[in-house]
Amino acid sequence: MDRSVDQILDCVRENVDVHVQNGVLVAKSADARSLSLPAIYPEWLGDAAFAQAHGARFNYVVGEMARGIATPRMVIEAVRAGCVGFYGSAGLKPDTIQAGIQEIKAGIAQGQTSWGANLIHSPQQPGYEAEVVDLFLSMGVRRVSASAYMRLSPEVVRYTALGLSRDGQGSIRRANHVFAKVSRAEVARQFMQPAPEKILRALVSENRISPEQAELAAQVPVALDLTAEADSGGHTDNRAAAPLFSSLSIARDQVAAETGIDANMIRIGLGGGIATPHGVAAAFQMGAAYVLTGSINQAAIESGLSEPARQLLAKAGPADVGMAPAADMFEQGVEVQVLKRGTLFAMRGRKLHALYKAGLSFETMTQKDRAWLEDVLGEPFDDVWQKTRAFMLQSNPKEAARAEADGNKRLALVARRYLFMGAQWAREGVADKASDYQIWCGPAQGAFNEWVAGTFLEPIENRTVRQIALNLMEGAARLTRAGQMRAAGIAVPPTAFSCTPKRFL
Template structure:
């Protein structure tokens, strides 16, 4: 993958130099990355050929291009490990370490005057995990999965209740609705739901057959009776009506491609399943698509029997404050241990507190 002209244009547009010589950004990009080959593009100046094209076409001034050549595309980059939703399932420790090493080499190579900060995301559901991220050098942390169960998350109470029961191993990788054709996966909640198994069936059928007509009768019956709960022809008509209003180009692609038509029909389920979880559609409860990672399981184990266990008490500020306060306490305990003090194992445990 390479940087697109649009990304470079946005990052570089409006660059100016202050009286003290520092370069001021008008726009900032905050990417989440899980691959070194992507990280290197963001921790480097824009490619000369892209800058030249943007200047030639009038989208950047010559001064903006000259200033852009002295800066990385981004100064705040989030290293994303085993997260909910779209994920490469990378473990945090080796991923963050490798990208830190890459960052240090590139900053030294290009001589950037301002620091390039790395944040951590994915798998952060306890104070221990947050503390470990900061020890590795994270400038900040992002939390996603545990906030899904918060009052402010916007999903239904029934979906939040499912998240509150999740354990670390209750996740599954399923086909991504928006990237079905390329085989991309998303990590979702598996416990108490049938979505993961049904989405996997759709992915298998898409890989094994070139059109809806080729699907065996047995599998087609399963789709119509259990997955879609409607004839495939009806689902296709609904899909056509939706795409006519919102994405007519997709219908053009599907005219001469039965395989594309199959993908669009399957997206009907893969797309609506997320909406059912948000709306709390009772009759579709087993089909909820809830993006989450193992962090929610670790979080549930940590808050068990505490004031954060009940769903009504799970508010973003309380969760965040306890994670950060706990990480600070654990870090201080580790500092004492490093200084030679005897520290009992239980000292590293931080109980959730009503801090706000």
């Protein structure tokens, strides 16, 4: 990587004397004051303890994107670039997850630790979460990113507790690391605190953890790394980054005061809206231990999305997103943020939810709405219901039984199938279903597209997670340097806070 301080400062005004002397920047301001400012490297942005704990070069996470969009290849390339990478294992079958983990292990150096997989709360699929945790434990997955949790589950606690032990000095060691992705302080507090006694007692009584592990889990936070998820693609509360980060920081200090836990043990990172050097620099300036990118990696060549879907992403602007019902929590009214430009998915999903909320069934709809629905589904409603029923009998027989007797419930399950298939069609690139693609996307994707327009990163064939990560981190270092100079009293022009992507070899 180019570490030239001169190049980082190539936009400084001419009447400011800037040069490097023995590796330290020496500047002279307009009033002839001499200033010495140490170098800033991308590796120094964020919390050094984070990189050390997870074996990374940069405090940068290539985030998990569910159902395999964050592929094993993406994780491998993230690790090779010096970042932390998470496999998008949420929603995949255990056999597929196992194959993905094996691929990751085969593609990285032995002993490399800066990778993990996604664990998603799955109330609609009883037993699935436990099965995935068992798989992670058996395969030595030491880092999981826990997402979509509103409250702690026994499986998250079990994963943490089974990795706890004491070293020779009596200190508690942690082998299993949970990254909690949260957008609310009340949820974050649960991960910042030790595990609840009730959950620990139940796990011990079921012989799922030992009494010794329960004792240790009662003394340390469930998670040491929490990702503040601001306005992002997929599941999101559309929170603004700065208020959210501040809220979680306050919650951390309050939890520390209440429990006696060292507040400095808990690292808060920031994701959502991280798409340009400005976003990265701002996150670190706020005090983020690390940054996490999501949407922008979907258009990268390592993504699990099809090329047609990636091309749509590459054309998006910051406003080309909308909210649509979530397939996994349709009845509860939970929404996900998706790409709006080039698809009809968001509009169709919202109408489906409106019909459900009105208490309708297919049989009680107007003829016009029935024709619309079957046109969207692409086949008769009864045929889709039979396919849905067959799946539900395997995954959740109680839900299937309810739907047999309740037409409104049948409509909900069929709608959930359509929403689910929208994401599947986008991954597979089904040509005649392009208008129904569900592509998780936040405004950050549009900001990234604007930043790379006219550069080598504009074509999607040049977008790799390595080029994206290095450009964001190098650019953030440049902006941080310019801000440091301005804070030191040096006249720095506004154009010093701009940078253009460059190709890293």
